[in-house]
Amino acid sequence: MNNMLEYKGYYGSVEYSAADEVFHGRIEGIADHVTFEGASAECLKKDFMEAVDDYLESCKELGKEPEKIYKGSFNVRIKPELHKQLAIFSRLHKQTLNRTVEEAIARLINF
Structure with missing residues (x-):
């Protein structure tokens, strides 16, 4: 639904x-x-x-600019150990932390 x-x-x-x-x-x-x-x-x-x-x-x-629904940025709070692992993973794969998170989310929602 x-x-x-x-x-x-x-x-x-x-x-x-x-x-x-x-x-x-x-x-x-x-x-x-x-x-x-x-x-x-x-x-x-x-x-x-x-x-x-x-x-x-x-x-x-x-004379006001209508809000865009989603601006493409948001704060995420995760456990420090997961943050560390994510940063290491990103570095090993020669990409930014943002790019790694974006790819993970895209895979999660099959985008």
Whole structure:
């Protein structure tokens, strides 16, 4: 089951509130809090697309650059021994630590 919507490179979460009998979500990966909802899957998708369009239009009106969903950098905390082994592995394979991590992640998600 895929609980994400995608439109124009933006992703939205999908949740269901049994108490309200409505689907709802928010645009993920941006600092601004942009939400959407719908009584059906079709309505939710339509409201999500409108929320993305409204976000982009609001940014344009404010002269603000819309946030890119993912910038390609993030912090990872791992055990010191694993960090050491990763650094040694990278050095032995004549590549940067970043490149080694990127390759490992790509293999993990079959990218």
